[in-house]
Amino acid sequence: MKKILIVEDHLDIRKLLKMTLEFDDFEIHEASTGDAGWVLAQELQPDIVLLDVMMPGTLTGLDVCRRIKDDPRMRHTKVIMLTARIQASDREMGMAAGADDYLMKPFSTLQVLEKIYRMEATL
Secondary structure (H helix, E strand, O other): OEEEEEEOOOHHHHHHHHHHHOOOOEEEEEEOOHHHHHHHHHHHOOOEEEEEOOOOOOOOHHHHHHHHHHOHHHOOOEEEEEEOOOOHHHHHHHHHOOOOEEEEOOOOHHHHHHHHHHHHOOO
16 A cells, blocks of 8 residues: 655645545545654655645745655655646756656646556556
């Protein structure tokens, strides 16, 4: 069973993502801040992280992504950035932080599932 960590400060988006993923065989975990997401990522070493960019706390999504990608224990972890930041430079910053993919809000649950299934095949 693949572990997915959702790190998103908006409860409605977390609920939508969780409900979408519950129909498949995933172990789902959630965090509402970058700080909590980083703690859970270290503990769980998830297969995939759905990660918002702008969140409350001391760590942004970009910070969390960099830390995940720098941690040898999470070499296998794939990161999909979820963000309302839609400028090309924002996408470049996400990819430079190590994101494996970048999805702009608003997104459809089908888009999220497609990206997860594509990444799952490479794990």
